[in-house]
Amino acid sequence: MMDPFQQALAAIKAAGLPAPTYRTARELLDLAAENGQLKIGKAALRELCGTTKDETVRGHLWQLQSAGIIHWSTNEVVHISFAAWPPVDPALVQP
Numbered sequence: 188m189m190d191p192f193q194q195a196l197a198a199i200k201a202a203g204l205p206a207p208t209y210r211t212a213r214e215l216l217d218l219a220a221e222n223g224q225l226k227i228g229k230a231a232l233r234e235l236c237g238t239t240k241d242e243t244v245r246g247h248l249w250q251l252q253s254a255g256i257i258h259w260s261t262n263e264v265v266h267i268s269f270a271a272w273p274p275v276d277p278a279l280v281q282p
Contacts, residue, residue: 191223192216194271195256202254211236211247212256215267223272226264 189197199212214235219225229241236244248265251257258268268274 191269191271195223195269198254198256198271202256204250204254207237208247208250212251215257216269219267219269223269225267227267228264229261232265
């Protein structure tokens with residue numbers, strides 16, 4: 188049985204993503220915490236995606252969400268959850 192990291196990696200490989208989006212997915216997966224969660228600043232995410240445009244970043248994230256690989260939301264930072272991990276109960280997360 189595959190662990191969540193291996194499941195996420197397999198989903199990324201199977202999704203048929205364009206090369207830049209694939210690279211973004213792999214880098215995000217490498218940065219994710221052990222629970223499959225990641226918080227990243229918008230500037231850092233633009234750099235990771237190799238762009239200066241927020242629209243490009245959103246395009247990568249929407250492609251990954253449409254493929255069922257992640258869920259994401261944004262406010263001051265971008266919150267990313269990989270679908271291969273069980274959801275994190277917000278009540279259990281310390282501020």
